[in-house]
Amino acid sequence: MKEAYLPETLQEALQVRKDQKVLPIAGGTDLMIQHRREGGVAPAFEYPLLFLHKLKELKKIEQHTDQIIIGAGVLLSQLIEEQPVPELLRKTVRQMAAVTTRNVATIGGNICNASPAGDTLPFLYATEAVVLLQSLEGSRHLLIQDFITGPGKTALKEDELLVEIRIPYKEFKVAYYRKVGTRKALALSKISFAGLANFENGYLSDLRMAVGAVAPTVVRSREAEKQLIGLTVEEMKGKMQFVREIYSELIKPIDDARSTAGYRKAVSLDLLEWFVREEVCRGG
Amino acid sequence: MKIEFTLNGKPVDVDLSPNLRLIDVLREHFGLRSLKEGCGEGECGVCTILMDDRAVTSCIIPLGMVQGRKIETLESIRETHNFKIIRKAFEKTGAVQCGFCTPGMVVATEALMRKRNKPTRKEIIEAISGNLCRCTGYHMIIEGIEEAVQKREGI
Ligand SMILES: Cc1cc2nc3c(=O)[nH]c(=O)nc-3n(C[C@H](O)[C@H](O)[C@H](O)COP(=O)(O)OP(=O)(O)OC[C@H]3O[C@@H](n4cnc5c(N)ncnc54)[C@H](O)[C@@H]3O)c2cc1C
Ligand code: FES
Ligand code: FES
Numbered sequence: 001m002k003e004a005y006l007p008e009t010l011q012e013a014l015q016v017r018k019d020q021k022v023l024p025i026a027g028g029t030d031l032m033i034q035h036r037r038e039g040g041v042a043p044a045f046e047y048p049l050l051f052l053h054k055l056k057e058l059k060k061i062e063q064h065t066d067q068i069i070i071g072a073g074v075l076l077s078q079l080i081e082e083q084p085v086p087e088l089l090r091k092t093v094r095q096m097a098a099v100t101t102r103n104v105a106t107i108g109g110n111i112c113n114a115s116p117a118g119d120t121l122p123f124l125y126a127t128e129a130v131v132l133l134q135s136l137e138g139s140r141h142l143l144i145q146d147f148i149t150g151p152g153k154t155a156l157k158e159d160e161l162l163v164e165i166r167i168p169y170k171e172f173k174v175a176y177y178r179k180v181g182t183r184k185a186l187a188l189s190k191i192s193f194a195g196l197a198n199f200e201n202g203y204l205s206d207l208r209m210a211v212g213a214v215a216p217t218v219v220r221s222r223e224a225e226k227q228l229i230g231l232t233v234e235e236m237k238g239k240m241q242f243v244r245e246i247y248s249e250l251i252k253p254i255d256d257a258r259s260t261a262g263y264r265k266a267v268s269l270d271l272l273e274w275f276v277r278e279e280v281c282r283g284g
Numbered sequence: 285m286k287i288e289f290t291l292n293g294k295p296v297d298v299d300l301s302p303n304l305r306l307i308d309v310l311r312e313h314f315g316l317r318s319l320k321e322g323c324g325e326g327e328c329g330v331c332t333i334l335m336d337d338r339a340v341t342s343c344i345i346p347l348g349m350v351q352g353r354k355i356e357t358l359e360s361i362r363e364t365h366n367f368k369i370i371r372k373a374f375e376k377t378g379a380v381q382c383g384f385c386t387p388g389m390v391v392a393t394e395a396l397m398r399k400r401n402k403p404t405r406k407e408i409i410e411a412i413s414g415n416l417c418r419c420t421g422y423h424m425i426i427e428g429i430e431e432a433v434q435k436r437e438g439i
Binding site for chain 1: 285301302303304305307308321324325326329332335338339340341344345346348349351352392410411412413414415
């Protein structure tokens, strides 16, 4: 078996995926930390690495009439610098890590790492992004929430690679992102929140609220959203307690050193309410 | 495994494990001792180098990732015209105190000056967001970079 694979094309990479167990590596900013050993020793990986950085097929950023397609290998820095990237995604990425990390880290890596604190995820849940998975056998599409199955777990099969992310193209009157963390950029977030809303003739016509880092996977409640859709700004205010209760059930922070579970829950519910009261209502 | 890349302007190849950290290969195999390690986790920026003109932390980059790429360290950045301006500017504004963060700051500044002719203050702050400094409170460093950018303008 080889020590590692450095394919030049997606086809070659998929052949390697089919032939043996390997560990795909894009920017390595999660993998290198997860496999770090003390004292300047090379990190140890369970399988040979499959380097993805040379694959041009993973680098596209394209605007189509109904969607924006972003390759899995697009750097976080490119999401800030290049067009066409949805403004809310740009805003999200600006608050992730530091430039030096964003210069190697990829959006595909953030998704496949499937950390509850992965900062691009609330945006992707809110926009109902679809991931394209490819193997030599063919390709399949999954909604982001079906792709991410648990903390650190995805539906990716051993012969597949994540190739691109498709973000349905839609204009939102209200597009909001907020990250609450100990240090704005460097710390993995304690709470990462994306909210989108639209109004028609004074009534709320669309609402998406996704909260990250407060449960094993991103929390988004259609039930709560439905409670508010169709209402006027004034009517929405009266429903807030109900919305808090629904999210309160769903928010189950994994308690870790970064902050206590109770604090996270309280802050995320306040953040939700703030979003509806201030951001959404102002938009209407 | 054979890995080929460009290091400080020269094509090089090595036959080493692709899992090795780039910082170790550069220091031990190529003897580039200007490169220092701080945290080893991509947080402090002391080990910053340029990869394809972008500032990156070499402690979390595996060797295999540089295949076919352009790597530059302070050893070659020291020879650039920008560097002379940066050094003077840093001296003038007191941007160097203990000096621990300075190599990384210089590399990050070089990356910014290549990318932007007239970076804004916001862009400057963003460009050094991966470089921690325990001494200056960043103020003098930001001023140093502003000074360097202006001096380059003047010529
Ligand atoms: C200093 C520092 C700060 C950070 N700050 C943040 C932050 O603020 N917010 C945040 O969300 N994250 C942060 N991170 C984590 C990390 O940078 C991001 O999750 C990043 O997007 C991971 O991308 P990568 O390309 O480096 O992933 P890698 O480490 O290369 O890969 C991550 C996982 O995805 C898999 N993978 C990658 N690409 C593919 C593909 N195309 N197909 C199939 N599987 C694939 C890998 O096998 C691996 O399991 C930080 C990391 C560091 C070191
Ligand atoms: S030593 Fe590399 S970032 Fe700290
Ligand atoms: S000058 Fe001492 S750490 Fe920056």
